[in-house]
Amino acid sequence: MDLVIFGTGINAQRAIHFLEKRYNILWCVDNNESKTGKYIDKYIIKSVQSLKNYKGYIVICAVNYTYEIVKQLEELGIDRLHMLSLVCTYADGAYNFDVYPIEKTNYYICDQVLQQYDLLKRTEKNNTRKVLIFAKFYSVYTKQLVDNLHARYPDMELSILTSASETKDMIDNQSIAHIYYFETMQDLYNILCKLPQYDVAQLLWIEEIWVYFTEEIRAKFNRLNLCVGGSDFYRASRDDLMHKKKLIDVADNISAETTQTIEDFAGFYGIDIAKMKLIPFGLEVINHIDGIDVSQNRIRERFGIPSGKVIVTCGHNAIQAHQHLKLIECLKNVSKEIMDKVVFVFPMTYPSGRDEYINQVRQKLQEYSLPYRILTDFMDFDSMAQYALISDVMIHVQTTDQLSSSMLEEMYTGSVIIAGEWLPYKMLHDSNIYFLDAKSIEDAVNKAEMVVAHLDDYRARCAGNKEIIWKNHSWDSLISRWHELME
DSSP: OEEEEEOOSHHHHHHHHHHHHHSEEEEEEOSOGGGTTOEETTEEEEOGGGGTTOOSEEEEOOSSOHHHHHHHHHHTTOOGGGEEEEEEEEETTEEEEEEEESSOOOOOOOSOOHHHHBTTOOOOOOSSEEEEEEOSSOOHHHHHHHHHHHHHOTTEEEEEEESOTTHHHHSOTTSOSEEEEOSSHHHHHHHHHHSOOEEEEEEESOOHHHHHTHHHHHHHEEEEEEEOOHHHHTSSOHHHHHHHHHHHHTOSEEEESSHHHHHHHHHHHTOOGGGEEEOOOOOTHHHHHHTOOSOHHHHHHHHTOOTTSEEEEEOSSSOGGGOHHHHHHHHTTSOHHHHTTEEEEEEOOOSSSOHHHHHHHHHHHHHTTOOEEEEOSOOOHHHHHHHHHHOOEEEEOOSSOSOOHHHHHHHHHTOEEEEETTSSOHHHHHTTOOOEEESSHHHHHHHHHHHHHTHHHHHHHTTTHHHHHHHHHSHHHHHHHHHHHHO
16 A cells, blocks of 8 residues: 655654555655655655645654644545554564554454453453553553552452553552553454453543544443543643543543643633542652662762762653753853852653653763763662652753652652743642742753752751642552542
8 A cells, every 4th residue: 555654753763664564655744844855764755735636545653743734634635534643652672553544444353352462361350340540651650550559449450451561560460450452553442342341441641542442442431530641731732632522521530630730621621620630649759768778978879979069950851841952051051150069960761762862962961061960770769769869959841741740759858949930830839838930941040050059048948848748749648539539
């Protein structure tokens, strides 16, 4: 089958060899006109206008803006039946791909039995309340939720539906009944069709692939709960958000982590705010913080951070949304007096596959001769707790966010947080947690200089944060709300 690829970014670059084994790729198109005439692998990139009289199939490989592209293609006269979308997942150190039609077609039910999709190969039980957690990728939030529910409510049978096979190794198999694993959309359809009737579906988070099978999901679960992720809502395009409305409209409960997100979400979709629940994820790391019996000097040695330097943490992962490069442009202007006192630490331990971006950050830091340390090794809860304990200041200027657990963990240890005032953290101020707002990245760096110059004074103002965060953000305080959602 002939195919044109729409989008030549990272998804297309990763998937090009997968696609050319299955289709006859004619050419590629991209909305970025500067790419016209260039190549991705051996395929030339043309302007979108080259599709005007095209009658074949198109696969949309863009990371974002899928449904804006769909509208754009429709305006060029292309039928939705000829539009495909690429889904990319990451498991066991490799990227997996699948292509599915934008307009839902009739998937078939194959002969494979449900147990064959179960990584744990267990038979069904019928005597407990059954909850299936939808988690496309592996996340520590999934692990924490499962572990804490199982520890406190053993009468509830918890299972997971995922495209991340490493889930089997990352979550205690005693706390989970089944891990249903899918590699393709056909697998997902088979699993949903073959599932027994469940009491609750708990979606983490509102992913496009779940929306695609709204009818199948709604039919198999007596209660449908959605959990709003920051990227689900704040980083999605308007057309992508409206595409998700199909699933949102049939949900029984929708949870979010901040009051502002609840107000923003309910306002955008025009839904009854009573349908929304304020239920943050708990912070497992703060339990580990309280159990640390290693000196701070030993911890600094472990992370390769010199003693006597004020640690200024810059972001908490390797996603561009943390604006590391823009932050570095401002950090280079820090006064020599302050520069001599600090080390800028960039935790970039996740997600996987960000080596190219991490190297860009490293090169920029070296270009300006800044005192820095980039952390890339995987950190378990103990490691995260130890790092939070030694961090003095955190600059958090992510473009969008719902609620950062890494930031809260550092607040718990008394670290001074400087966060972009555009982030939805009013709830934290209302609960009397002390931190500084910044109007811009430049303002955040200026405030960081001020904090470093008067560090003891600012840390003293943060002394009350620990008690508030335990009360509002520990699993001990929050797990009953999650249980109530699934009762």
